[in-house]
Amino acid sequence: MPQLNKLRTALPGGPGGNTTAPPSARLRTALTVFFALDGFLFAGWVVRIPAIKHQTGASAAALGLALLGVSAGAVVTMMFTGRLCRRFGSHPVTVVCGVLLSLAIALPAQTSSALALGLVLLVFGAAYGGMNVAMNSAAVDLVAALGRPVMPGFHAAFSLGGMVGAGLGGLVAGGLSPATHLLALTAAGLLVTAVAGPVLLRHPAPRPAVGAAGSAPPRRPDGRTRRLVVLFGVIALCTAYGEGALADWGALHLEQDLHAHPGVAAAGYSLFALAMTAGRLSGTALLERLGQTRTLVVGGVTAAAGMLLGSLAPTTWAALLGFAVTGLGLANVFPVAVGRAGELAGAGGVAAASTLGYGGMLLGPPAIGFLTDWFSLPVALTTVALLAVAAAALGYAARNATHARATGLTAPEGP
Numbered sequence: 001m002p003q004l005n006k007l008r009t010a011l012p013g014g015p016g017g018n019t020t021a022p023p024s025a026r027l028r029t030a031l032t033v034f035f036a037l038d039g040f041l042f043a044g045w046v047v048r049i050p051a052i053k054h055q056t057g058a059s060a061a062a063l064g065l066a067l068l069g070v071s072a073g074a075v076v077t078m079m080f081t082g083r084l085c086r087r088f089g090s091h092p093v094t095v096v097c098g099v100l101l102s103l104a105i106a107l108p109a110q111t112s113s114a115l116a117l118g119l120v121l122l123v124f125g126a127a128y129g130g131m132n133v134a135m136n137s138a139a140v141d142l143v144a145a146l147g148r149p150v151m152p153g154f155h156a157a158f159s160l161g162g163m164v165g166a167g168l169g170g171l172v173a174g175g176l177s178p179a180t181h182l183l184a185l186t187a188a189g190l191l192v193t194a195v196a197g198p199v200l201l202r203h204p205a206p207r208p209a210v211g212a213a214g215s216a217p218p219r220r221p222d223g224r225t226r227r228l229v230v231l232f233g234v235i236a237l238c239t240a241y242g243e244g245a246l247a248d249w250g251a252l253h254l255e256q257d258l259h260a261h262p263g264v265a266a267a268g269y270s271l272f273a274l275a276m277t278a279g280r281l282s283g284t285a286l287l288e289r290l291g292q293t294r295t296l297v298v299g300g301v302t303a304a305a306g307m308l309l310g311s312l313a314p315t316t317w318a319a320l321l322g323f324a325v326t327g328l329g330l331a332n333v334f335p336v337a338v339g340r341a342g343e344l345a346g347a348g349g350v351a352a353a354s355t356l357g358y359g360g361m362l363l364g365p366p367a368i369g370f371l372t373d374w375f376s377l378p379v380a381l382t383t384v385a386l387l388a389v390a391a392a393a394l395g396y397a398a399r400n401a402t403h404a405r406a407t408g409l410t411a412p413e414g415p
Contacts, residue, residue, distance in 0.1 A: 023203045027142055028150075030199035032157045034094055034135050037192050039161030041105050042128065043273065044185045046247040047169030047266045048109070048178045050255065055178065058114040060377075064369020067248060069118035071363045073125025074132075075355055081133035082351025090138040091200035095193060097131035102189025104128075109179040132358055137350045138205055140342030145206035151339035152283025152332050159280055159331070162247075163273035170266030229341045229349045231398050235296065236337040236357025238391035239330050242303060242384035244361035246272050246310075249368050250323060253311070253377050260316045268323055275324040279331025286332060292340065293399040295332050300392025303329025304385040311381035326384070333391055360387075 053063050084093050104127045107120035139154045165185075172181055247269055255265035287295055303326050310322025334357060341353035364384075371380035 024142065024145060024206065026199050027138075027203055027206075028146075030196045031094075031135060031139055031142065032154060033192060033196040034098060034131070034200075035139075035154045035157040036161035036164075037098060037189060037196075038101070038128070038131055038135065039158035039163075039273070040165040041101055041161075041185055041189055042247070043162040043165030043269065044169050044182065045105055045108065045124070047166050047173065047251060047269060048181060049248055050252055050262070050265075051173070051178045052108055052111075052117065053252075055109075056111060056114050056117050058117070059373075060369050061373045062114040064366035064372075066114045066118035066121060067369070068363075068366040069121030070125035070128065071359065071366065073122040073127075074129030075125075075359045075363075077126040077129040078133050078351055078355040078358060080351075081130045082137065082348045084130075085134055085137045085351075086346075086348070090134050090141065090205055091203070093134040094131060094138055095197040095200055097127055097134055098193040098197065099190065100127035101131050102186050102193060105189065106179075106182045106186045109177070109182045129354075129358060133351050133354045136338055136354055137342065137346075138200070140339060140346070140350055141205040143339065144343070148284065149287045149339070150284050151335045152280040152287070155331075155335040156277050156280030156283065159273045159277035159327075163270050163277055166266060166270035166273060170263050170270060173262055173266055225344050226352075228398070229345050229352050230356070231394065232337040232341040232344075233353035233356030235391050235394045235398070236334050236341075236353055237360030238387040238394070239300070239303065239333040239337075240357045240359075240361035241364035241367075241387050242307060242326065242330055243276075243334070244364040245368050245381060245384050246323060246326065247361075248365035249372075249377060249381065250310075253381060254316060254319060257377055258314075258316045258319060264316060268320055271320055272323040272327040275327030276331045279328045280335065283332040283335065287336070292336055293395060295336055296395025296398075297392045299329045299331065299333040300388045300390075300395060301329070303333075303388035304392070305329075307385040307388060308382065311378045311384070326388075329388065333395070 104124040111117040143151050250268045251265040254260040254268045306322045306325025306329055310319050310326055313319040313322055338353045341349040368380045
């Protein structure tokens with residue numbers, strides 16, 4: 001009954017409203033589309049990084065600094081997107097960021113220097129960061145209303161979008177210039193937003209009914225809750241670091257160090273995304289069977305083993321196998337961490353954990369660039385394994401944090 005009450009509050013007209021098409025189903029579909037679009041656009045950009053590196057004439061260190069523009073733009077935006085979601089609603093913010101991200105993806109291909117690339121990546125990063133916080137906040141609200149751990153399904157859509165975006169990017173890499181390819185992605189992004197956006201704009205995010213059983217009024221998180229949010233944010237950071245590293249440097253590693261064909265190199269991230277998608281599609285069943293702690297620990301250890309193989313293997317096919325194992329390991333760690341932070345502190349918790357998590361995804365690539373200049377790219381990529389082990393250890397340390405809901409401190413806030 002509490003979950004039924006939550007769903008009814010999202011219906012126009014309240015209880016007994018139009019039941020011919022449940023808003024929860026339409027919202028879940030629309031949010032899934034936005035997660036997929038996010039992954040699709042991001043992968044479309046990352047598979048063209050080698051070509052844009054050549055276009056700008058940037059060294060590995062200069063490219064790393066330029067990629068820091070994505071990090072800076074995203075982290076700054078994430079810091080206040082939670083407040084925007086609480087004020088305007090996570091659904092409108094998601095739609096606006098979808099439009100901005102679609103427009104911004106065309107900018108990198110218009111640059112001719114590392115400095116210009118870094119500046120336009122500030123804009124791209126701002127849109128990317130805002131969209132991730134907004135759509136994760138919307139997903140946390142919907143997951144609470146549905147009463148099942150379906151957050152991995154949304155992130156599976158992100159991975160599936162990344163797989164498709166990387167696969168298409170690999171196919172067109174030899175025939176289309178980066179400018180033409182990224183402009184086509186702009187058109188596709190705007191079209192998808194125009195189709196899925198109105199669903200989010202018509203339906204507000206579900207929120208607990210006031211006075212309903214099992215609900216509690218939103219309250220400001222106390223010190224313990226904030227510390228738990230930071231802990232889950234650090235877990236997200238450790239694993240997102242690996243995702244960002246593989247996205248931006250995986251293709252270059254295969255092409256430069258293992259002499260793979262550019263199409264095979266681009267397919268490396270696609271394989272990683274495919275494995276991550278498969279892991280996330282089974283994430284709900286995995287969480288229901290193993291629980292959060294075991295999912296975090298097993299995922300971190302598996303990702304570490306896969307990344308050691310992917311970074312140090314002497315052949316392309318062994319490295320590709322390592323990328324796939326890494327994807328399986330990382331699949332559910334990030335969504336579990338961000339989703340748990342959202343349960344603890346609502347949109348503000350999602351914003352805080354996402355800032356740390358996606359900060360790891362976006363700060364990882366420049367760190368890999370500097371380490372590559374100092375050592376080598378394979379050695380730099382082994383840091384992904386180190387942080388995956390750290391995530392597993394933190395996940396085990398946070399095993400008692402899953403009981404925090406019983407203290408009454410974890411009622412999700414509405415946007």
